[in-house]
Amino acid sequence: MIISTLKRLVWALLLLLIQVxxxxxxxxxxxxxxxxxxxxVITLPMGTSRSAALLWGFGTGLIADIFAGTAGISSAALTFIAFIQPPLLEVMAPRDSEEELRPSFSTMGRWNYLQFIALLLLLHHIIYFALEGFSYFFIxxxxxxxxxSYAAxxxxxxxxxxxxxxKK
Amino acid sequence: MHDFIERITAYVHWALFLLLEVLSGFLLFQYNHYQGSVWFTQANTAAAMVHEWEAKALSYLRMPAENAALVRRNIILQNKLDILRHELALTRADSSSTHNPQEEVLRNMTLIPAQIVDNSVRKRDNMLVINAGSNDGVAPEMGVVSGTGVVGIVSAVTQHHSLVMSILNSHSSISCRLRGTEYFGYLKWKGGKPLRAYMDDVPRHAHIQKGDVIETSGFSSVFPAGIFLGKVAEIKNSSDGLAYELEILLSTDIANLRHVNVISNQNKAEIDSLLTQ
Structure with a gap:
């Protein structure tokens, strides 16, 4: 449990570094x-408590925000998808999957996982850009x-x- | 009782969700006006340090292009210097007056060199972080320029870094004029393309052509007069139809910028005190 959390933390830091x-x-x-x-947030394993997922989302967003100077924008968007992710994973994961299923192409099936990513990513982008362009008149x-940004x-x-x- | 606790804990994530979203909203409204809090921006020590490492690494990669630009700039300046020297010689020859107001203006300006360590152009309110701060003599409200023109205005400083409001910021408004005329207005950026800005309220009787030069007016104490901003790309009608709105092609490509100078105006306090009287 601790090891998997640590691994997750390293992975998160690496992703954040690449992002920033x-x-x-x-x-x-x-x-x-x-x-x-x-x-x-997308790859949080099945069985992550919903509160833990929310904290992951908020924490990741906060760090991304501090470095990008977008206070509150990423944290709001990522908290939101962290709220959606666990139930969506329940619905989209294969029936006979193991308990701590970690979402990936191999565990969820190519098409299913692609849909899963595309949906969460779309929600993230919609919220991010809506908040960022709050009073933007160039719709x-x-x-x-x-x-x-979404395509990239x-x-x-x-x-x-x-x-x-x-692939193995 | 046990049942009750179970029921509460089943909904605890809803409460947490709302709490975190409210917190995000608070951050969004509280800290997106930058000046309010330096620690929660890119200028805070940790973020600025990481960005500085990155800037150092990147500056090596961008050196060839920077060098080429500097050389080109050098040639242009050399050329200008020659012309000016020639002109100066001519005026000296037929007049005893060597008074040069431009020199007078620049004498009171100190340029503080700095490098950009963090930069953005894709947001509505873009900010830059430069690696010169209060220890180097930078203070809020100072102008920032590059070899190609105006970059922005310092909005907050820490000891070693400053947060600069880029001209690509919806709150930025720089007093400008058409070179060679008395028509002035404010240069504003409305989002979108990083090289497009607008100058409002240009009277209809003004003779404007595409390609006319826009420069700083010198009406504010931030920038001296005559610093290049860009060229007129399109002449449009303002929304009320009473004036022209000029679309300006900015001379400075903020996205590809590394070296800048902060203009430290020693007369600024004096000018400001006059303005507030």
């Missing part, structure tokens, strides 16, 4: 930036930023998941 040091500086075509720190720009994040997350869990 590399991805926050990348703006494809001048729009948006990939947001992949939500992967920390088109928000929509484009969100779209570009999804691509990166799929890649990252393949690197982390290579």
């Amino acid at each position: 040091l590399i991805l926050d500086q990348v703006h494809p075509w001048g729009y948006g930036a990939p947001l992949i720190c939500s992967l920390i 088109e720009d928000i929509a484009i930023s969100m779209g570009v 994040s999804l691509l990166l997350i799929i890649l990252a998941e393949h690197v982390r869990n290579p």
